[in-house]
Amino acid sequence: MKKNRYEIIWPFYKDYEFLNKSINDINAQTFLPFKIIFIDDGNQDPKLRANIRNKLNKKIILDFVSNNVNLGPEKSLEIAFKKINSKFFYIKATDDRIYKNFFKENIKILVKNIHSPFVFSNIIIKNLINKHKYLIKFSFLRNGYYNKNYVENVFREHQFKIYHNTVVINSKIFLKDNIFKRKYGYRCDMLNLQYLASKYGFTYLNKNLSEFIVRKNQWGKVRSDAYLINEMKNLKKNKKSFYNFFINCNLHYDLSVFSIPKLIFLGFKEIISFKWFFRSIKFLVWKKIRFLINPKLLNFLFKVFN
Numbered sequence: 001m002k003k004n005r006y007e008i009i010w011p012f013y014k015d016y017e018f019l020n021k022s023i024n025d026i027n028a029q030t031f032l033p034f035k036i037i038f039i040d041d042g043n044q045d046p047k048l049r050a051n052i053r054n055k056l057n058k059k060i061i062l063d064f065v066s067n068n069v070n071l072g073p074e075k076s077l078e079i080a081f082k083k084i085n086s087k088f089f090y091i092k093a094t095d096d097r098i099y100k101n102f103f104k105e106n107i108k109i110l111v112k113n114i115h116s117p118f119v120f121s122n123i124i125i126k127n128l129i130n131k132h133k134y135l136i137k138f139s140f141l142r143n144g145y146y147n148k149n150y151v152e153n154v155f156r157e158h159q160f161k162i163y164h165n166t167v168v169i170n171s172k173i174f175l176k177d178n179i180f181k182r183k184y185g186y187r188c189d190m191l192n193l194q195y196l197a198s199k200y201g202f203t204y205l206n207k208n209l210s211e212f213i214v215r216k217n218q219w220g221k222v223r224s225d226a227y228l229i230n231e232m233k234n235l236k237k238n239k240k241s242f243y244n245f246f247i248n249c250n251l252h253y254d255l256s257v258f259s260i261p262k263l264i265f266l267g268f269k270e271i272i273s274f275k276w277f278f279r280s281i282k283f284l285v286w287k288k289i290r291f292l293i294n295p296k297l298l299n300f301l302f303k304v305f306n
Contacts, residue, residue, distance in 0.1 A: 004107055005034035006088035006168065011076040012048075013041040015094040018213075020055065022094050027057045031104040033090075035061040037080045042070035074182040074189075081180070084171050091189070096165040097126070097211040106168040109205050113145035116203040117173040117196035120166045124208055127291055128215040134290070134298045138204060140306060147201040155194075155249035158306045159279050162193050162202075165212050173200055179239060185231050187223065198245045214291070222287070225259040228252070232268065247271050253279035 008026065012019070026033065036056065040048055049064045056062060063083060067076060077091065088107055092098075110119050123136040140158050174180075177199065180192040196202070223231075232252065235243040246252060252271055255263075257280050263272055282305050290298060 004088065004111055005086045006090065006103060006107060007035045007037060007084060007086040007171075008033045008090050008092050009037045009039070009077060009080040009084075010092040010094070011039040011041055011073045011080070012043065012094055013070055013073075014043060018095040019052075021097070022092065023052065023055045025098045025100075026060070026092075027055075028100045029098075029103050030101055031107065032057060033060055033103070034086050035063055037063045037065065037083050039076040039080055040064065040066040041072070041076045042067045072182075074180075074186065078181060081175070084175065087171055088168055089171050089174075090168050091164060093165055093213075095213040095215065097213070098165075099209050102209045103168065105207055105209060106205060109143070109203055110168060110170060113203045114170070115200065116145050116170060117200040118167050118169045118193065119203040119205055120162045120193075121205040121210070122208050123163050123166060124211045126211045126213050128213060130291055132291070132295045133211070134295045135208065136302050137206070137299055139303055141204045141206070143204065143206050145201060145203045148197070148199060151197045151201050152245065152249060155197075155251060159250075159253060159282060160302075160306060161190065162197075163212050164189050164193070165210050167193065179242070183238070184234060185227070187231065191231075191235075194246065194251060195239070195242050198242055223254065225256055225262070228255045229259065229262065229266065229268070232271065250276045250279050252276065253283045256280055256284065 010022075026036070038052060049062075052064070053062050065079060065083075067079075088110060090103070106119050106121070110116060113119075122138065125134040125136070127134065138160065141154070146154065173196065177196075178192050179195045180188050182188065184191055193202075232243070235246060247270060250273065253276060255271075255276075257277055260272060263269065286301075286305060290301075293301065
């Protein structure tokens with residue numbers, strides 16, 4: 001599988017609690033990465049590089065990049081993207097877990113669907129606060145590639161998000177065209193997956209291969225309506241065709257219904273619709289109750305919502 005080699009991009013800032021587990025997950029892969037592009041994002045730790053090199057499988061090249069100050073994950077990733085030199089890549093969050101067949105399974109299906117910008121799989125959420133695991137399966141999808149027209153129908157009919165920890169990316173397509181840039185804001189990772197899907201489609205793999213960790217002080221944050229409205233302004237100005245896709249598919253359901261007066265005042269009447277209204281309410285309910293119910297009921301609830 002040498003011609004199908006992949007790289008892992010790993011931005012790191014003071015998340016030492018999960019560092020060794022992450023290295024162990026990588027070393028345990030049945031298909032090892034060609035290289036790890038490790039971004040030391042201003043940790044000021046003189047032993048960090050040596051520690052990682054000593055613990056990492058010797059077959060894996062370590063490309064260690066040091067930022068003098070903490071630039072944040074988005075800017076660090078922009079630096080790393082310029083160093084990609086393999087057919088596929090994966091962005092590693094230190095606290096997320098990947099199972100031993102993660103890359104073997106994902107790359108095998110991507111090779112069969114070479115026109116796809118990325119592959120994603122089912123979501124397993126491990127909540128370290130309440131000590132439960134939650135499985136979310138995309139029952140409305142089947143294994144394989146969906147072209148951009150079908151993807152648009154999927155987004156129109158179903159309310160869901162693709163979690164980045166499940167995604168392996170086609171480097172050639174990504175490097176040619178992406179919006180994973182700080183100029184598109186803190187949610188540029190999620191927006192970029194939707195952008196690529198809108199132009200090139202996506203591939204889905206119906207397997208459980210990784211875990212997304214929920215804990216205190218994690219990277220992901222709920223953004224305010226003010227932030228999300230500015231995000232819409234930015235997309236409308238810089239990526240008008242994607243903005244239209246985003247709104248037509250009602251992917252802006254993170255915006256709460258309480259933002260309606262401000263949207264009208266700012267001239268964003270076009271993003272207000274009955275479908276968006278109900279999706280926004282469903283999303284609010286989902287966020288409030290998803291970790292309060294029995295984990296066995298969560299996947300059923302997800303089906304009901306979708």
